[in-house]
Amino acid sequence: MSEISASNTDDRSERLEYVSEHLLSRAAVLVRLLVRQVRSDEISRTEMGVLGILAEGPRRITELSELEGVAQPTMTLLVKRLQEKGWVVRDGLPDDGRVVIVSLTAQGRSAQQRLRAQFLAALRADLDGLSDRELQRLAVATRTLGSFVDQLQRRSDR
Numbered sequence: 001m002s003e004i005s006a007s008n009t010d011d012r013s014e015r016l017e018y019v020s021e022h023l024l025s026r027a028a029v030l031v032r033l034l035v036r037q038v039r040s041d042e043i044s045r046t047e048m049g050v051l052g053i054l055a056e057g058p059r060r061i062t063e064l065s066e067l068e069g070v071a072q073p074t075m076t077l078l079v080k081r082l083q084e085k086g087w088v089v090r091d092g093l094p095d096d097g098r099v100v101i102v103s104l105t106a107q108g109r110s111a112q113q114r115l116r117a118q119f120l121a122a123l124r125a126d127l128d129g130l131s132d133r134e135l136q137r138l139a140v141a142t143r144t145l146g147s148f149v150d151q152l153q154r155r156s157d158r
Contacts, residue, residue: 035119043115048119052116
């Protein structure tokens with residue numbers, strides 16, 4: 001292997017290690033900081049995540065649990081709180097009463113959109129403080145992350 005290709009391999013290995021170690025924790029901190037800026041007593045971060053998932057379409061309780069990384073009993077309680085607020089409805093499948101499908105109501109969609117707008121406004125204000133170069137680099141990274149997520153979703157749908 002030539003010296004140049006060995007160096008490229010080392011750089012790739014270092015980048016792979018860096019992204020593997022830091023991407024998720026940095027994304028989680030970003031979300032926590034935005035939650036803190038918006039400070040909504042109306043809804044928790046997890047509830048907002050569930051509303052965001054449901055904005056894409058109805059889901060089973062088990063799917064919501066997996067996507068949010070919480071135990072099924074925890075998700076059941078969370079969905080119950082959202083239902084009490086009038087933001088979701090729970091329905092069973094006609095052919096399998098054990099399966100619970102959760103859907104967003106019109107009121108839930110409105111709450112999700114309103115809260116999302118607050119988060120986006122906070123993020124835009126923070127991004128506005130970046131230099132043009134930093135913003136360009138972050139835009140490229142965001143597109144790359146989007147492609148990566150799309151690939152992972154296609155793999156998990158198989």
